[in-house]
Amino acid sequence: MDEQSLAALVQDLPVPAVRWFATTGSTNDAALEWINRGAQDGCLVAADTQTAGRGRLGRRWITEPGAGLAFSLVLRPQPWEAERLGLLSPLGALAVSWALEHDFGLQSEIKWPNDVLLGGRKVCGILLEAAWVGDSLRGVVIGIGLNVMRAAVPPAGQLLFPATSLEEVSAPAPERERLLKAILSAFFYWRARLASLDFLDAWQNRLAYRGQWVEVSGTGAPPVVGQVRGVAPGGDLRLALPAGEEILVSAGDVRLRPAGEG
Numbered sequence: 001m002d003e004q005s006l007a008a009l010v011q012d013l014p015v016p017a018v019r020w021f022a023t024t025g026s027t028n029d030a031a032l033e034w035i036n037r038g039a040q041d042g043c044l045v046a047a048d049t050q051t052a053g054r055g056r057l058g059r060r061w062i063t064e065p066g067a068g069l070a071f072s073l074v075l076r077p078q079p080w081e082a083e084r085l086g087l088l089s090p091l092g093a094l095a096v097s098w099a100l101e102h103d104f105g106l107q108s109e110i111k112w113p114n115d116v117l118l119g120g121r122k123v124c125g126i127l128l129e130a131a132w133v134g135d136s137l138r139g140v141v142i143g144i145g146l147n148v149m150r151a152a153v154p155p156a157g158q159l160l161f162p163a164t165s166l167e168e169v170s171a172p173a174p175e176r177e178r179l180l181k182a183i184l185s186a187f188f189y190w191r192a193r194l195a196s197l198d199f200l201d202a203w204q205n206r207l208a209y210r211g212q213w214v215e216v217s218g219t220g221a222p223p224v225v226g227q228v229r230g231v232a233p234g235g236d237l238r239l240a241l242p243a244g245e246e247i248l249v250s251a252g253d254v255r256l257r258p259a260g261e262g
């Protein structure tokens with residue numbers, strides 16, 4: 001891929017400009033910097049290799065040459081979208097899951113809030129970062145990292161959650177250009193429907209661990225154990241506590257509660 005072929009790939013999508021890097025630190029950083037220089041809504045940054053890729057909760061995200069898809073979209077949210085910031089990273093996860101299903105015949109799940117799982121293993125992560133000036137929102141960057149080839153998956157010892165790649169699940173792996181086009185098309189389709197019940201249904205229908213007991217950690221408070229009920233309209237996870245009371249969880253890491261500890 002190069003900048004010209006990337007621009008041609010997205011020409012029928014609402015993407016006004018693109019930047020392509022053979023190697024960059026983090027496409028999210030490049031997109032945040034571009035926001036400060038006036039990037040418009042829909043601008044796209046993609047890279048073959050990231051040397052300082054970031055994940056959620058301060059983790060690293062490794063992007064090896066030719067092995068993954070790493071890109072970031074600049075959003076300049078409309079007021080109605082800014083009221084629903086909590087739905088933007090799930091929107092990215094839904095776009096990936098939808099594209100995998102409709103364009104590549106692969107059924108995935110979304111581990112709340114926004115990890116995409118294939119066969120229970122993580123294949124894609126999403127990092128949403130906002131650019132604020134004082135208390136006004138200047139823009140948002142949604143960064144998506146997808147493990148395409150086996151080489152994208154770090155050794156098991158470096159992983160907090162089991163991971164996989166498209167190549168492992170269904171070889172030969174789809175071409176990265178086709179994947180990117182399908183994901184972006186699904187992204188813009190669902191973005192226009194962010195406030196709809198259809199969006200919530202599509203997300204919830206793919207929600208991993210529904211009805212199962214999970215532990216939610218990384219919230220800043222002690223881990224909470226509960227049964228996954230679904231997602232609330234604002235994007236929070238609906239969790240039933242052992243005594244039956246339902247709580248809403250707005251941040252954290254969900255993992256299945258090992259059998260016998262529920």
Ligand code: BTN
Nearest residue numbers: 026053054055056125126143145
């Ligand atoms: C996570 O699962 O913790 C989120 C991973 C997000 C990785 C993507 S790759 C493209 C973009 N650039 C980054 O530095 N991070 C995101």
